[in-house]
Amino acid sequence: MSKLLTVSPSPHVHSSDSTQKIMYRVIYAMVPALIWSVFMFGIDALRVTLIAVAACVAFEYLIQKYLMKVTPSVTDGSAIITGILLAFNVPSSLPWWIILIGAMAAMGIGKLSFGGLGSNIFNPALVGRVFLLLSFPVQMTSWPGIKMAAVDAVSTATxxxxxxxxxxxxxxxxxxxxxxxxxxxxxxxxxxxxxxxxxxxxxxxxxxxxxxxxxxxxxxxxxxxxxxxxxxxxxxxxxxxxxxxxxxxxxxxxxxxxxxxxxxxxxxxxxxxxxxxxxxxxxxxxxxxxxxxxxxxxxxxxxxxxxxxxxxxxxxxxxxxxxxx
Amino acid sequence: MSITVVYTIVTLAVIGATAAVILYFVAQKFKVVEDPRIDDVEGSLPGANCGGCGFAGCRAFAEACVKASDLGDLNCPVGGNDTMGQVATILGLEAVAKDPRVAFIRCNGTCDHRPKTSQFDGATTCAIASSVYSGESDCQFGCLGYGDCYDACEFDAIDLRAGMGVPLVLDDKCVACGACVDACPKDLIELRKRMPKDRKVVVACRNMDKGAVAKKACSVACIGCSKCFKECPFDAITMENNLAFIDSDKCKLCRKCVPVCPTNAIIELNFPPRKVKPEVEVETNS
Amino acid sequence: MLKTFKIGGVHPPENKLSKDRKIEVLSIPSAVFIPVAQHIGAPSTPVVKKGDKVKVGQVIAQSSSFVSTNIHSSVSGTVKKVDFSADSSGYPKQGIFIDVEGDEWMEDIDRSETLVKDISVDGAEIVKKIQECGIVGLGGATFPTHVKLVPPKGMKAEVLLINGVECEPYLTSDHRLMLEKADEILVGIQLLMKAMNVDKAVIGIENNKPDAIQLLSEKCKSVAGVSVVALKVQYPQGGEKQLINAVTGREVPSGALPIAVGAVVSNVGTAFAVYEAIQKNKPLFERVVTVTGKGVSKPSNFLVRVGTATSELVAAAGGLPENTGKIISGGPMMGRAISSLDIPVTKGTSGILLMKEEESKREEIIACIRCSRCVSVCPMGLEPYLLMTLGEKQIYDRAESERVMDCIECGSCSYTCPSNRPLLDYIRFGKGKVGQIIRSRKK
Structure with a gap:
């Protein structure tokens, strides 16, 4: 035997589940609602979602790499979930820069200031959402009318x-x-x-x-x-x-x-x-x-x-x- | 509008005053009378709260000092004789001078000296590794290298020496609090008397196996041959369980034991280089 | 609905590779090393010395206290030395080295295959004989059986539970024993019932062994008071407390012994050993060991003499596969990884599992995402994530109040953790420390 035997405490087998798999399952679960939102609000919905996801992933990567000086853990999928949830929580007409601010609040304040995945006390997406709601009340409550309705209202109340x-x-x-x-x-x-x-x-x-x-x-x-x-x-x-x-x-x-x-x-x-x-x-x-x-x-x-x-x-x-x- | 301002100020002022009165009476009611010397003693201590004195922290030690009638049993290893002198002055007691000590890890089984025979894959602490088996090499007494001593040290006095397999105590930082001694599951760490210029002559091995077994597991193991024991002119060396031990309180740093050791298990540290190379002598002997 | 225990549990892939392999008698090795501590409790004291001739079944180490048992020679030959060598604990332990010469048994052992059904001894004699013959729990815990059979004062056993669960993946030694020695096991159960003075015994078998359930149910019809219960496959059903819960619905209170709810649990292997001890006068010096693993060319069940080196078993199962990364004594969930093939089979060795290189490494540990799976799978209703942190941070008083001592070390938490956290490593460590604290408090 050329290699050394491994010795470790029991158990010696592990379930096939991983944190990453769990995170991706959450993402799959959100896909139907996401598709429906695109159907309802048009390409704007996709725009908001993509910006939010990209921003959350980017902020997590940058903050972990340059501020916290740890190995970035963006591949675990949790930043993607935060991004989608943040997008799910805002109107489809939201300007891109407000989404960026929301993503920064979500990842920076909501998650990484506590130490990252697993250590945060508050749901990051909601921290971002509430941050935006309090900072930009007008934009955050201007709901675009649905594309499918006969009357294309500029703004409707919920x-x-x-x-x-x-x-x-x-x-x-x-x-x-x-x-x-x-x-x-x-x-x-x-x-x-x-x-x-x-x-x-x-x-x-x-x-x-x-x-x-x-x-x-x-x-x-x-x-x-x-x-x-x-x-x-x-x-x-x-x-x-x-x-x-x-x-x-x-x-x-x-x-x-x-x-x-x-x-x-x-x-x-x-x-x-x-x-x-x-x-x-x-x-x-x-x-x-x-x-x-x-x-x-x-x-x-x-x-x-x-x-x-x-x-x-x-x-x-x-x-x-x-x-x- | 102005009346709102007035109301606000008045209300806040009343709340403030009421709270102040309540706080005053509560403070009076629950006042704790303490010996003021406890604060003085605590002030003279290093404040590391390391527990090296055997108490929960510096304050507990200060309380113990104030209560004690004799400081002989009490010692702050971090502050040393200076601090204990100050404590004695505050309390009007006699200070008992104690030898300063320093920790030493009695294993030299680095990766070069001690071949691995298996690999550990579990939570990387010495305590857990040692609960699973005797270690990655054939030496069941040696250092595991996961750094429980490093984690226990509050003074950054242990260098893990990544890749070497055995940590090293940094003499200038070690305060001999003893935290590492308790943390080591292999009982490798000893608090030795601190010698001038941090010189040491020490058996860097705890292997109690028979010579052949020990030697096979590690090239610098003590094989219990007793040569050093016979050589020592000061009776500082004792032999027990196939293992030599140098009592630092008796050792006079003569270094006569170092060249006679056939496995180089005895090491000398912080000495100027010798004129005659000890290895030559060893080889001719064997 | 099949019965199972109520709280927690996992279902790892079963991988019972050797379940169709008949029990083979392993040839006697040329030398054995028999450790004197093969059971929970005080190690036995060697009564032989270098140069002594011993026969198979001869006492070579005497039990030193009540919670201890005799150790018998598994071979005949000459005692080479009494010395220390590593056993499956990973530390050198005292034991007796014997060089084998022939195979000469003690004269009073009945070596015939005939089934002896008639029970001619009374309860007290059975207990005494069990103690003399060195019988311990063969499920892996190796608790001396005679201690279990004598309930503490004021307690009364109502039911004997026979553990035929074999919930550990890979292992098949109990399964094969139930298929091949069913009659003997049933006699053994009757002997245990007589020793305990109970009239009811239940054999619990997981329903991944339908052949064993069918066979034993059939044979039980002719035996009064003994029945078979099929259980849903769920790890750790073979745990004493879990088996009692699954079969009777009762919960053993925290810190108490199974006898507190009137139950005593014994393994099928133990029942077979009891049969041999009483009816055949044969002490416990051999047992069935499964040798298995995904890379093993011939997964097998062997009848092995205690003290045989692991290497002999591996060789008989087709040799050590090229890419073996880990060798486990026992099952994959609770077994101990061993660092060398010299380590001997003892009374508690239920299997030798050879894991491939790629199976034997742990995955990278990442942050706890608080998914609470460890809480939901813990069969004792504990909070492993919390106990791990308490162990890691050495907060032992809180760990005690969070009932770390209830942990049965089944490993379900570490098995299930999606972040690959070494939960049980730290919990076991904390449990050890808390145990020390409790013992020192009692003193």
């Missing part, structure tokens, strides 16, 4: 913004003009940011990820159930002033948030019990912001707030131990 406005003015929901019906919402025939429009395709991506064991059902289901129940209570009390729960679930990026952003592995809790509490928290905060806050929708803030709670949940909520307490 369904939730319409409702917020009407509630503020005391107009009953039933009289609000221009609200899409539930079927439109499910398919994605409404205004909004790239990735939030088609609830059905997002669910499809979610099912793929659960099937491939990238995520578990706990977080998305608990968020959706909480939103449904909580908004349902209000709707039951006063259907005049509150929209029905199904509407809440299908609008304002809730699906996108519940399936793709709240489930981000790095920033979500690590055991099923804690994940359900985390999901319930996101659901409650989202609806509270939507109903009582200044913003028409609140899933981004809700996820960021619960991201901050995640270490506490990990500390206090323990998985079911074998052999009881």
């Amino acid at each position: 369904p939730l913004a319409l409702i917020k406005e009407s509630v503020k003015n005391g107009i009953p929901i039933a009289k609000v003009q221009g609200l899409p019906d539930l079927t439109d919402l499910a398919i994605g025939m409404n205004a909004g940011s790239l990735g939030e429009v088609s609830a059905l395709l997002l669910v499809l991506g979610g099912i793929y990820m659960i099937w491939k064991k990238v995520i578990t059902w706990h977080i998305p289901v608990s968020i959706l159930a909480t939103v449904f129940v909580f908004s349902g209570i209000f709707w039951g009390i006063n259907p005049e002033m509150y929209v029905n729960p199904a509407f809440h679930i299908m609008t304002g990026g809730l699906m996108l948030g519940a399936i793709f952003m709240a489930t981000d592995m790095v920033t979500s809790p690590m055991n099923p019990k804690a994940q359900i509490i985390y999901g319930i928290g996101i659901g409650l905060i989202t609806i509270s912001i939507r109903m009582f806050g200044a913003y028409p929708e609140g899933i981004s803030f809700a996820i960021l707030i619960m991201n901050a709670v995640t270490p506490l949940l990990n500390y206090y909520i323990k998985p079911k131990r074998f052999g009881g307490q």
Whole structure:
């Protein structure tokens, strides 16, 4: 035997899964929604996505190489996910330089300032999104009309913004003009940011990820159930002033948030019990912001707030131990 | 508009005043009375919090010093006799002078001397490697080279010497805190008496196997031949388990043991070069 | 729905390459090295010295305390020396070197193949005989069997579980034994039941061994109180606590022994050894060892004398493949990598696995992405990612409160980690340290 024998501690075999594979599965899961957004908003959607992905990858590479002086880890695919998610969270009409700023905030502040993949507390894409929302409120809420609609409106309000406005003015929901019906919402025939429009395709991506064991059902289901129940209570009390729960679930990026952003592995809790509490928290905060806050929708803030709670949940909520307490 | 400004100022001022009053009473209520000498003693310590004294940190050591009636058992290896002198002055006690010490890794089994017979592939710490097996070479006593001592050292006093296989203690930085001694799973590191100009004569081996086995595993292993033991005029060398050991408190640095060692397991450090090459003598002997 | 344990678990590729290979008797080597510590507990004390003539089955090292067993010579010949040599722990251990001369057995051993069904001894005698014959758990843990059979005061065994799971990939020695020695195993089970004074025994077998399940179910019909349960393939089902959970649904409390829920677990190999010890008066000095691996030209199951060097087994299985990168004593999940072919087979060696060069290297370690797979696969419901960090940072008090001592070192966490992190390396290290702290506290 020419070579030396290797000695290592057990186990001596390893599953074929790798971090890279997991990341690419997330990307595959987002492809249907991405295609639909191109279909809806035209080539602009693709432009935004490509700029965001390229910028995120480039920023990660540059910051790691020249500021942090470590070996860049862009090949793991996580920067691509952040890029796509960031693009999913902005309107298709967003100028390129704002996307660059968003990507810089996402990668620089949201991820690498904490030490890179695995160390960040907040979901990088959401950090970028909220950064842009607070810095460029006008551009971030000018929603281009959908290409498929007969009337090519320059700017439309999102369904939730319409409702917020009407509630503020005391107009009953039933009289609000221009609200899409539930079927439109499910398919994605409404205004909004790239990735939030088609609830059905997002669910499809979610099912793929659960099937491939990238995520578990706990977080998305608990968020959706909480939103449904909580908004349902209000709707039951006063259907005049509150929209029905199904509407809440299908609008304002809730699906996108519940399936793709709240489930981000790095920033979500690590055991099923804690994940359900985390999901319930996101659901409650989202609806509270939507109903009582200044913003028409609140899933981004809700996820960021619960991201901050995640270490506490990990500390206090323990998985079911074998052999009881 | 101006009334809003006034309200704001008044409200903030009231909150501030109330908080100040609460803080004052709380501070009074929970005041901890401490011996002021603890602060003084702590101030004179190096503040490295290395634990070399055997206490959790410099403050704990200061408390122990203040409580003690005799400083004989207490020593700050980092500060040495100067610091202990200051502590003694503060406390009005007698300082007991102690020999300064320095750490030494008793293995010279670098890659050149000790051929590898297997390769380790696991978490790269000595502790884990040694829990799996005796090591990459046939010497089960030698340095594993993953640098648990390097990680334990707070003073950058250990050079990993990448590629050599055995780290080296940097004498000028070592404060003899003993952290590396505890970290080494092979128990290779010894705190030796620090000699003038950091000179050392030391058996750089811990191999307790029989001579032939030891020699096969490593060309510079101590084979337990006892030649150095017979040579030493100061009884500084002891033989146990096929292994020679030089007691640094007894060694007078005469270097007579170095040339008689057939495997060059005894090494001399920081001496001026010898006039007669020791190797010549060794070869004629064997 | 097939039964299995409730929390965690993984399913590595089974690779049971040697499952259709009949057990072959390996020829007696020219020399053996028999370590005196082949079991958990105190090492035995050698009772032979250089130059002594020994026979097969003769006691060569005496048990020194209750948790210890006798060691018997596996060959006949002359004691060459009593010295230290490396065993599978990777460290030199005391043992007895014997040069083989012929094959002369102790006269009182019944070497015939006839099945002895009638049980003529009582429970206490069985336990005593098991102790004398040096029988230990042959599943790999090597815990002395007689200790298990005597429950601590105030506890009562209700059921005997027989472990025919063989959840480790590659290994097939238990599988073959169940197929070829089913009748003997059943008698062994009855002996164990009598020794423990229980009237119920369950054999747990994973359903990747349908032939063994069918055969034993058939034979069990004529034996009162013994039944077979088919289990879903899931690693680490062969773990004592997991098997009890899978078969009975009970959970052994943290820090307690299986007897706390009224169960005692024994391996099928152990049951066979018990049969031989009581009915044939044959001490434990040989066992079935699987020699396997993807590069091995003839994956086999051998009946091997304890003390035979690994090289003899490898040679009998077609020689060492050119590109062997790692040799493992045991299975790929919990076995120990050995650094030399001189290391002997002991009572706990269930297999020799030769891994190819490309299989034997670990992948590059990258950052933890907190995917929580380690948490979901941990059969003890622990949080490996956290225990690893606590071990790495040496925060032992927290590691203890996070129940690091519950870890069974099954390796499911390291197996599943997509970032290839050496979770178990650090957890095992932390567990060792915490164990030391707990022991020193008790003193």
